[in-house]
């Protein structure tokens with residue numbers, strides 16, 4: 001496994017190593033490129049902050065023309081229990097009306113964030129609207145959200161790396177690892 005020597009103390013184990021992630025991103029990019037082959041105006045909307053690394057890798061593998069934009073949201077009561085209330089804290093730079101929009105997210109936990117985003121963006125009349133999510137935790141799901149492209153399903157553990165953080169740390173690890181419980185308990 002690559003980067004084994006660099007695994008920080010706070011990481012209990014590697015769940016998805018770098019080659020596994022990169023191979024899956026390649027597969028997703030190939031599927032998306034095929035599906036959007038005829039699109040005249042595709043825009044990837046990355047959800048900050050967590051999606052920035054996944055989006056960068058995915059976008060660079062697409063063979064269809066596209067632009068990139070970002071959106072940022074924040075959950076009220078973010079913590080062990082989410083009440084589903086989500087707030088838009090940064091909007092896209094450009095209008096999405098009439099465009100083929102692909103929302104790019106790092107992780108689906110309760111599902112409330114993506115549910116909110118898809119409802120909000122759909123109201124702006126894009127030509128099409130789909131979601132690409134790297135990781136889903138089915139055991140945590142509180143609201144069913146349609147995902148068109150999914151990388152991995154994982155168990156309910158606190159994972160960091162490849163964009164995912166704990167207290168804004170670990171985002172730039174090239175793999176996804178399980179955080180030691182002692183770090184957050």
Ligand code: PRP
Pocket residue numbers: 047048049050051074075078082105106107108109110111112113114164165
């Ligand atoms: C994470 C993730 C999703 C959201 C998913 O963001 O990036 O946006 O949580 O959770 P949900 O399915 O329970 O709504 P976070 O709030 O950690 O912000 P970040 O992306 O800036 O790290």
